[in-house]
Amino acid sequence: MVEKRFKTGTEEPEGKLIARAKKGDIYSFERLVEKYQKKIYYLALRMTRSHEAADDLAQESFIKAFYSLKSFKEGYSFCAWVYKICMNLTINYLKRQKFTISESQIPQGSLELVEDMGKADASEQLIRDELTRKIESEIDHLPAEFRAVFILKTYEELSYEEIANTLKISKGTVMSRLFRARERLQKSLKGYL
Amino acid sequence: MKCEDFDKLVHLYFDGELDAGKSKEIEEHLLTCQNCAAKLQELKKLEESAKSIRMPELSPDYWKTFAERVRNEIILRRRKSIWARLKSGWESFFFYSPVKLRIAAGIASILLVFIIGKLYWDYRGKELEKIRSEKMEKVLIPQTQQKVEALAPAVKESLQVAEQKEETTFTGSKMSPVEEKIVQVPTPSESAISSIGEKGEEKAKQIGEGTNSEHKKAITVTAERPVIEKGVTANLRTVTQAEMAMKPPSLPETILYVQKSPEDKRIRTTSGIPVSPRISIGDKSQPIEILRFYRLDNNWVRALTEKDTLVEADTLKKVISCWKEYFEKKPVSEWAPEGFSQIIIGYQLLFLKTRDQSALQEGIELLDKYKTSVTDQKIKEELSQKIAELEALKKK
Known part of the structure; x- marks a missing residue:
């Protein structure tokens, strides 16, 4: 119920990928990144309204996730876990930057x-x-x-x-x-x- | 349901967080209340408007390389992390702890200096001890033994008697005035030191008759080596012939050295023995006290100074009597001026010790007598001055 939004498809061997990534397999982790990169990027973008910041924050979220994989509990949604990391990083970023976006910073095409x-x-x-x-x-x-x-x-x-x-x-x-x-x-x- | 309740629940209803029962209640209320329906509509409009904002679509190339960039960054950081750990470990060990290094170096230096100093001190003490022992064994003991053979029967006899008594071994004859001999004996007491003159003379008289001129330079005295015991502050010392007749003493060790100047033939003292100011006995190292003696013919008299306030009264009396005897024996022309000062100091110290005014008076009279005898005007003046000082002391 809690994790309903983050349930992954049965076709994805997410558990195996996570297990291998935990052992240091960077390529398995790369596949996990590929799977959730858009979600994380757009979450950061909505929060920051800046492509550069969103790109950095999304990357940083995955890197932090990789180094914290040992603390990741099995059975929990990987996506939700990275969401959590991303939101923490983004909120800290916004607090640090006192982020206030001007219209000139908004990427073109965002107002469609x-x-x-x-x-x-x-x-x-x-x-x-x-x-x-x-x-x-x-x-x-x-x-x-x-x-x-x-x-x-x-x-x-x-x-x-x-x-x-x-x-x-x-x-x-x-x-x-x-x-x-x-x-x-x-x-x-x-x-x- | 009232409108107030609806205000509280409208967000939950809108977000689908209410159960079915509550939701039905709200829906029924909305049918009858236009105001609440308008509020709900506002929320819907807000959400629709917010959702109408579209995010830019990024190129497929960006998404293709995104995961790769993440991977490369992880690899890079991993390398950096290993290198950084090694580097920080190295730096913290060698470079970033100057204070720690300095403290460690300081402690090591102090310990090193202490260890080297201790080793050197022990070595030096042992070496000095060894040198002294060798010196005495080589120079004195063989000489003594050799000369014992050549001594007159009377001397041999006296030596045997001394050995039987387990006191000192004594050989030799009258010494030449400039001669000094060194022996190892236990430290004498003050009274024993003071009695050196008399006893030395007696011994010398006893043995001097049977010796020839060759042996006159070979007077040496040896005594039993003392037993070194724990807690005894001084057991070994080097003394002159002056102590040849002494009994084993109990006071701290001393170095004694006496010499008469051959140039002016006057009696004087000197501390010419090249000795360390400290002496090592066993594993202990202790300072050496230097005592001086005047040699009056065959008598050895303790040289007094004004600082000798701890010298016993008997010793002072004996020093005075030795000098008195010396002045009586010698003609006025050969009187040593040191004797006057020794007598004066002797009486001053005696008075300070005993508070006996009669002794002081005796000293004044004696000096007065010498004053009338001496012809040297300068000495006369000095004696007058000293007599005045003694009188002042007496009045005090």
């Missing part, structure tokens, strides 16, 4: 809308673009802890319990931070929503 934009007329398109920019900006201005909970819930669609495990906080704290993050966003986006 999910909907087929060809069908929308010009005025609707402009409104949506503005709303998206505004939401991105407001998310970026959330404190790192609030942002982490909001991103894990909204984009990664983790349950409260999974978020609590990933961030090593209580379920109550997850609820509290999520409600407050939403409240702040709703308040700042009042004219747009």
